[in-house]
Amino acid sequence: MRGDVRKPSHDYLVGFLCMLACIVIAPWVLYPLFLMRVLCYAIFVMAFNLLAGYSGLVSFGHAAFFGMGAYAAAWSAKNLGISAEVAVAIGGLAGAALGVVIGWLSIRRTGIYFAMITLALAQLVYFFCVQVPFTHGENGIQQVPRLKLFGAIPLNGSMAMYWFTAGVFILCFLAVHRIIHSPFGKVLQAIRENEPRATSLGHRTKTYKLIAFVLSALFSGVAGGLLALVFGFATLESVRYTTSGEVVLMALVGGFGTVFGPLTGSLVLSAMENYLASFGSWVTVAEGAIFIAAVLAFRRGIIGEVMAKLKVSL
Numbered sequence: 001m002r003g004d005v006r007k008p009s010h011d012y013l014v015g016f017l018c019m020l021a022c023i024v025i026a027p028w029v030l031y032p033l034f035l036m037r038v039l040c041y042a043i044f045v046m047a048f049n050l051l052a053g054y055s056g057l058v059s060f061g062h063a064a065f066f067g068m069g070a071y072a073a074a075w076s077a078k079n080l081g082i083s084a085e086v087a088v089a090i091g092g093l094a095g096a097a098l099g100v101v102i103g104w105l106s107i108r109r110t111g112i113y114f115a116m117i118t119l120a121l122a123q124l125v126y127f128f129c130v131q132v133p134f135t136h137g138e139n140g141i142q143q144v145p146r147l148k149l150f151g152a153i154p155l156n157g158s159m160a161m162y163w164f165t166a167g168v169f170i171l172c173f174l175a176v177h178r179i180i181h182s183p184f185g186k187v188l189q190a191i192r193e194n195e196p197r198a199t200s201l202g203h204r205t206k207t208y209k210l211i212a213f214v215l216s217a218l219f220s221g222v223a224g225g226l227l228a229l230v231f232g233f234a235t236l237e238s239v240r241y242t243t244s245g246e247v248v249l250m251a252l253v254g255g256f257g258t259v260f261g262p263l264t265g266s267l268v269l270s271a272m273e274n275y276l277a278s279f280g281s282w283v284t285v286a287e288g289a290i291f292i293a294a295v296l297a298f299r300r301g302i303i304g305e306v307m308a309k310l311k312v313s314l
Contacts, residue, residue, distance in 0.1 A: 095221020
């Protein structure tokens with residue numbers, strides 16, 4: 001099986017180096033806080049894309065893992081006296097633990113039934129977060145410290161926190177790229193294309209889908225935990241169903257099943273929310289218009305269309 005995994009293409013390496021260059025240059029041009037939000041949501045979209053774009057399982061409840069990761073990291077940072085990377089890891093583990101439960105229940109169905117089950121279970125998680133004491137209900141967990149990296153490097157400054165966020169994003173990006181280009185990732189894509197055929201070839205498709213679901217929940221929890229440290233709070237907004245819808249829209253705009261699509265979708269939607277905030281509810285109208293345009297005219301997303309036009313492989 002190892003011989004079936006191709007080395008990264010020249011197009012991918014060029015794209016990766018361009019992305020690294022943009023990450024290095026960006027904080028000198030744009031606000032670091034805005035960029036950190038983009039990178040956190042890009043990790044979240046990568047997690048969703050791993051499940052939906054490469055496994056064919058479209059979840060409408062991914063905010064549950066994102067929000068639970070945010071709450072777990074925020075609570076740990078305030079009460080356990082740990083370092084920043086440990087807090088983010090705790091957020092990821094919280095998302096993965098929840099992913100085991102929700103994944104085990106939901107992968108028994110496919111298509112719209114799978115999507116509705118994930119949405120229903122995510123709403124249960126939302127109401128759970130409303131009621132339990134440690135989340136502080138509507139107030140959320142406030143004044144979350146940014147902690148220190150490895151217990152030694154303070155992350156209070158915007159630039160220090162930006163480089164930490166960028167480092168976590170790059171590690172997640174490389175990990176997801178490795179997963180989707182591994183034999184495991186090839187089986188996931190085979191399940192997406194034709195699950196009965198994959199089953200007939202001897203693959204335990206439910207096991208593969210559950211592992212993919214848990215990995216996606218893990219990365220979602222990392223994204224939520226990182227965002228909680230960046231902004232210093234974790235609230236119900238992280239587990240709200242609108243957050244699940246937002247990540248679907250970002251993935252659609254960037255391009256399902258593309259490695260650079262999540263960052264592109266996160267950048268486009270975050271820029272709209274940030275720079276069009278003065279227009280109030282019209283931002284939502286603009287997002288809806290983009291969603292319709294993406295479905296009708298750019299079904300492969302921005303990166304998907306660019307890849308098709310340039311005939312490149314990423």
